[in-house]
Amino acid sequence: MSRAIDFIFQFQLIAIIAGLLFFIFYSFFEKEKKAAQKALIPFLIIISVFVFHYFYDIPLLFQVISSGLLTIIFVLLIIPFGNNEVKFEIPENKFDERDIMFSRMELKENTEKFNQYYKMNPENKEKDDKFRKEPGLLSQKSKLYNPFLFNAAAASFSTVDLLQPLVETKNHLKNTNDLHASEITDFIKHWALKLGAADIGFTILKPHHLYSYIGRGKDYGKELQLNHKYAIAFTVEMSHDSMQHAPQGTIITESSQQYLNAGTIAVQIAEFIRNTGFDARAHIDANYRVICPAVAMDAGLGTIGRMGLLMTPKQGPRVRIGVVTTNLEVPINKRPIDSSMIHFCEICKKCAVNCPSGSISFDTSKNEKKYKRWLIDHESCFTYWTKVGTDCGRCIAVCPYAHNNNLLHNLVRHFLKINPFNRWIALKLDNFFYNIKPPLVPLKNWMKPNSGERIKEFM
Numbered sequence: 001m002s003r004a005i006d007f008i009f010q011f012q013l014i015a016i017i018a019g020l021l022f023f024i025f026y027s028f029f030e031k032e033k034k035a036a037q038k039a040l041i042p043f044l045i046i047i048s049v050f051v052f053h054y055f056y057d058i059p060l061l062f063q064v065i066s067s068g069l070l071t072i073i074f075v076l077l078i079i080p081f082g083n084n085e086v087k088f089e090i091p092e093n094k095f096d097e098r099d100i101m102f103s104r105m106e107l108k109e110n111t112e113k114f115n116q117y118y119k120m121n122p123e124n125k126e127k128d129d130k131f132r133k134e135p136g137l138l139s140q141k142s143k144l145y146n147p148f149l150f151n152a153a154a155a156s157f158s159t160v161d162l163l164q165p166l167v168e169t170k171n172h173l174k175n176t177n178d179l180h181a182s183e184i185t186d187f188i189k190h191w192a193l194k195l196g197a198a199d200i201g202f203t204i205l206k207p208h209h210l211y212s213y214i215g216r217g218k219d220y221g222k223e224l225q226l227n228h229k230y231a232i233a234f235t236v237e238m239s240h241d242s243m244q245h246a247p248q249g250t251i252i253t254e255s256s257q258q259y260l261n262a263g264t265i266a267v268q269i270a271e272f273i274r275n276t277g278f279d280a281r282a283h284i285d286a287n288y289r290v291i292c293p294a295v296a297m298d299a300g301l302g303t304i305g306r307m308g309l310l311m312t313p314k315q316g317p318r319v320r321i322g323v324v325t326t327n328l329e330v331p332i333n334k335r336p337i338d339s340s341m342i343h344f345c346e347i348c349k350k351c352a353v354n355c356p357s358g359s360i361s362f363d364t365s366k367n368e369k370k371y372k373r374w375l376i377d378h379e380s381c382f383t384y385w386t387k388v389g390t391d392c393g394r395c396i397a398v399c400p401y402a403h404n405n406n407l408l409h410n411l412v413r414h415f416l417k418i419n420p421f422n423r424w425i426a427l428k429l430d431n432f433f434y435n436i437k438p439p440l441v442p443l444k445n446w447m448k449p450n451s452g453e454r455i456k457e458f459m
């Protein structure tokens with residue numbers, strides 16, 4: 001009996017040592033030196049216990065207690081329970097695009113549009129006056145202005161503008177060769193990934209996916225008409241390294257780059273579909289007719305988390321979304337929504353803790369009755385953006401789901417799905433290894449790090 005206990009005790013110690021070694025190796029590999037250093041402490045303690053046991057034999061009672069506790073923990077890690085499905089209510093009314101912050105930002109004082117909007121929405125005037133007093137996105141007067149990163153972002157946004165005429169062209173090849181819709185869709189699925197998409201899904205286009213009125217561009221104020229029945233949604237990954245400097249300029253450089261990548265892929269797919277004889281429209285930055293996260297969620301790409309963004313299984317919120325709507329009958333193969341992410345959000349709150357403008361809810365359960373999801377304070381978030389000049393992204397950077405898409409973190413993501421115990425322990429470990437408030441990563445020399453000094457004042 002004592003030999004069996006001794007064997008189990010040693011086996012468990014070896015398993016923990018191997019796990020910690022794996023973590024240390026991966027942390028060095030992904031340049032998380034602090035996490036690797038922290039893991040060295042328990043690693044050295046367990047190694048010492050192992051060596052001590054080899055030479056002096058740890059008392060049997062201690063072995064029984066520690067092996068018993070570890071066995072309970074190992075068993076708990078693999079038993080599935082407490083994963084009740086989270087349902088999102090479908091909104092009764094469509095959302096008016098004129099209410100989004102980018103549309104409100106474009107309103108010029110003393111114009112008809114401006115007066116009309118605040119006549120219809122007087123409750124927004126005072127809130128919007130606050131961001132109008134700030135220098136604005138990409139402004140030279142903003143607190144985190146960086147000539148390199150801001151101008152790079154502006155260049156990407158200008159390139160996105162060049163794509164605008166291509167979102168719904170009229171002339172196409174109509175070169176169908178009697179292709180079947182499922183063949184075309186299968187090609188699109190593979191091609192999109194080859195073009196750089198991280199994931200792709202398909203859904204029937206539902207009324208709540210569409211804006212009620214157009215809020216940007218030349219058709220501002222027009223009631224939205226879009227007769228497509230289907231939508232193709234895909235994600236593109238935002239670089240983990242760039243996100244770590246958020247809210248500094250790398251975030252807007254990276255997000256604009258990914259708006260461009262998503263826009264290019266969407267335009268290519270839409271043009272391809274039109275060439276095969278079906279109607280299609282690309283939805284790209286500043287020219288959306290659909291609410292991308294809602295479409296992406298129904299296409300099975302993820303769910304909407306506490307910070308109000310799409311949370312994907314492999315990159316968390318570290319993505320941008322592209323959408324193409326079409327009358328090509330895409331086969332709908334609905335993937336189940338992973339409710340464990342919402343259960344994790346219920347206990348995590350790391351984005352709320354780190355949000356510099358206090359825009360994210362700390363509520364344990366989802367706080368907006370109508371949509372059954374957390375809603376962020378868009379006005380205070382956007383006002384912070386206009387103050388610092390970037391789109392901040394601190395919430396994305398600190399999210400435990402936003403770690404690199406690699407074996408270590410995908411293993412953790414898998415365990416998070418199993419039960420609330422795993423989610424609780426993973427949160428504690430994430431806070432220990434990466435900190436509840438992860439330190440800001442200074443800009444690299446080639447990025448002109450002068451804003452790295454100024455940032456301390458605004459966090």
Ligand code: SF4
Binds near residue numbers: 305306345348350400
């Ligand atoms: S930081 Fe935590 S609470 Fe916020 S979205 Fe990510 S997992 Fe959810």
Ligand code: SF4
Binds near residue numbers: 359380393
């Ligand atoms: S982008 Fe920044 S200010 Fe906005 S919610 Fe996220 S952390 Fe808060």
